[in-house]
Amino acid sequence: MTTRARQSVRRRQVLSREQIIASAIELLDDGGEGALTVRALTERLATGTGAIYYHVGTRDELLDAATETVIAAALAARTDPASPAPEDEIRATALSLFGAIAEHAWLATQLTTQFARRPSGPVTVGIFERIGRQVRALGVPQAAWFSATSTLVHYILGAVSQHVRFERDAHGAPGDVGREKFLGDVAAAWQDLDADAYPFVRAIAGQMREHDDREQFLSGIALILDGIARLR
Template identity: 65%
Template sequence: MAPRTRKSERRTEALSRERIIEAAVELLDTAGEGGLTFRALTERLATGPGAIYWHVANKDELLDAATDAVVAAALATEPAGSPDSPRDALNAVALGLFDAIDEHPWLATQLATQFSRGPWKSVTPRILESIGRQVRALGVPERRWFTVATVLMHYILGAAGQNAVNGRAHGPGVNRDEFLGAVSTAWKELDPDDYPFTRAVADQMPGHDDREEFLAGIALILAGITAVPPPPRSHRARR
């Protein structure tokens, strides 16, 4: 039997780590962050803890790796329109993250944690790069790249996270149309002097498409890029 080369050892190690992360994602999806323990992971993988610790030092590293793996898969979504269109590519990035956050109940919290506590880790640059490349391709002036890209990033993650919360707040047995219809009825009964706008849009609540509304928000942001001039630089910024 030929001796194992260093290259093949690295490949085997990467595959072993991938399987550990895959199992971690499965546990997170079914049991949440509290259910992700090294004991549960060893049972799922039918291995000893030493084999896992060889690849992953602790739970924080495992959560980071699971988050990065899900985000990387989400960002690999192909555009529904033209692959050469920055807008179509940006919508693909947005919908990939939208669907991933909806599918994985733990993801929104982990993204918020990584953005606030570890923005230098892989997840934040990965998302920012995917959005920023399309911002640059749209012809946004370089001095506005950071502002436009981060506004889009915060909108995408915030709206997707809120949608996921809304979808799970009422449980699987709740009929969406009936729930939205009840909300619409309640809005129509509000005081017309205090809530004229809310009453006016009440009929638009039932039957709206969450994904279409989500993409409409991105379109509004992109429209504002050209419609709104950049704010003047402050004296402090010019120093």
């Protein structure tokens, strides 16, 4: 066996799939999807491309694996391990997903991709299973399980993705003005609108400026849960 071949074997033995995925997540967190390349990953791990392909596969498979890993960790979070109420479990799962996507900005796009490209994959079915079990536990009629669960899932992912885009735009503004200044500028612009053409937008400008993202997110969950309660 040549020296190069022996080194390749040792690398595959030392590196694990989990280590490769963890490094891929670090690259994604640091620079977004564009930062994740097989070359960048091999440089970070001081290994060859063979080890990457052997343990995980292509770049797309790396993205899938990174997404699955982060979502699996988010779904593993629970409230009271004994017997949480379904509503509490839904809120806890929603907040866990909120936190995961807020922490890993690249995840928002990947979740959309997963739902469209891999509807039978572990990410899609994992989220639906976790939320859907609680919808069933709420006593919702079976005929409404899919619509109720879909409404919750789509709200959670859509609201969090919007939050991530908002945070990115706020910090990407000239001078990196930050969230408070960004919201203040938007609120001021809303209040300057024509009173006859935009009375509602002017009225809520202050609320938009002062809102808390997580509280607003949970308010949306509460509204949906109130609607689901009527299905019973």
